[in-house]
Amino acid sequence: MDVRPAADCRYDLVSLGEIMLRLDPGEGRVRTTRTFRTWEGGGEYNVARGLRRCFGLRTAVVTAFADNEVGRLLEDLVLQGGVDTSLIKWLPYDGTGRTVRNGLNFTERGFGLRGAVGTSDRSHTAASQLRPDDVDWDHLFGTLGVRWLHTGGIYAALSDTTPDTIEAAMSAARRHGTVISYDLNYRPSLWQAIGGQTRAQEVNRRLARYVDVVIGNEEDFTASLGFEVPDTHASLSQLDVANFQRMIAAVTKEHDNFQVIATTMRTVRTATVNDWGAIAWSERTGFVEAKHRPNLEILDRVGGGDSFASGLIYGLLEKGNLATAVEYGAAHGSLAMTTPGDTSMASLKEVEALVHGGGARVQR
Secondary structure, eight states: OOOOOGGGOSEEEEEESOOEEEEEOTTSOTTTOSOOEEEEEOTTHHHHHHHHHTTOOOEEEEOEEEESHHHHHHHHHHHHTTOBOTTOEEEEOOSSSSSOBOOEEEEEOOBTTBOOEEEEEOTTBTGGGOOGGGSOHHIIIIIIIEEEEEEEHHHHTSOSSHHHHHHHHHHHHHHTTOEEEEEOOOOHHHHTTTTHHHHHHHHHHHHHTTOSEEEEETTHHHHHHOOOOSSTTSOGGGOOHHHHHHHHHHHHHHOTTOSEEEEEEEEEEETTEEEEEEEEEETTTEEEEOOOEEEEEOSOOTTHHHHHHHHHHHIIIIIOOHHHHHHHHHHHHHHHTTSSSSSOOOOHHHHHHHHTTOOOOOOO
16 A cells, blocks of 8 residues: 655554543443443544554544543543544533533443443533534644544444544545545444434445545444345355455445455354454455454453454554455454453564464463
């Protein structure tokens, strides 16, 4: 891919999206717990954090917080992750959250036959109120310089204005030669009150024309872009490569600007045991598939797809090879699901050991 030189840019990657405070009951359930652990997380932000903490790249996040104690806690968590906070917009807090607030996400991990459950509380959040002219996009992508912009379908669903904000960012990024990736990340709960799949497809098809690298997970391509999965009784994670190839042919016929298409391939055996893999395509390389990991044991599945995305982006930015990139993505995603919280706690050394066939023997 044609990526801007690192020396010409302040940032290797900037993410645009919302960061929520996750309240995690650990091994318990939200409905009965008396204590929560707190983490920060967000589909777009998790990618920036993974690229910074695991892969050592220079990243920042464009978002907004209500200026209160919860917002400052979120800022502190982002700072601990090493992601640049200088692009965060702070909105005055009204005392009760009637007009602006910070998003909350109550998520329990699930175990065995009990699946993970997430309950979002994110209406009227500061990030959802960002408008296209709240950021000087030409200064960011032109004067400061950004090699890669990442955003996605979660942020696009948050309000009437977030698609316009994303489009403004993408348009400026394209003007200045920044690569754009977009994770479709379809969440039915976010779209159900504003038009469901019809609205999701309308928004995502509009934004798709700016995208260089599109990432999907299971039924995202159907729900977000309207492309039917060949086997209507299976998710993408259960399809064979031939069916995936047929779907890619349909997608690229309409969206010939997509340079790379990638997806994780997951079969859920139980909440704690999944088959895990990934596949990617580019016109130049064709189809490449990561090492398949059947019966992968999982502690916390949240953020696995985002960690796949950050590993994939690292491979494309630094290795320049799609086959290598998809292996880094799949390895990083699998490691991220062995620890609690939305964000990765893996190191580059651990990812590379897994890429090269390493196992789980004790290190001492």
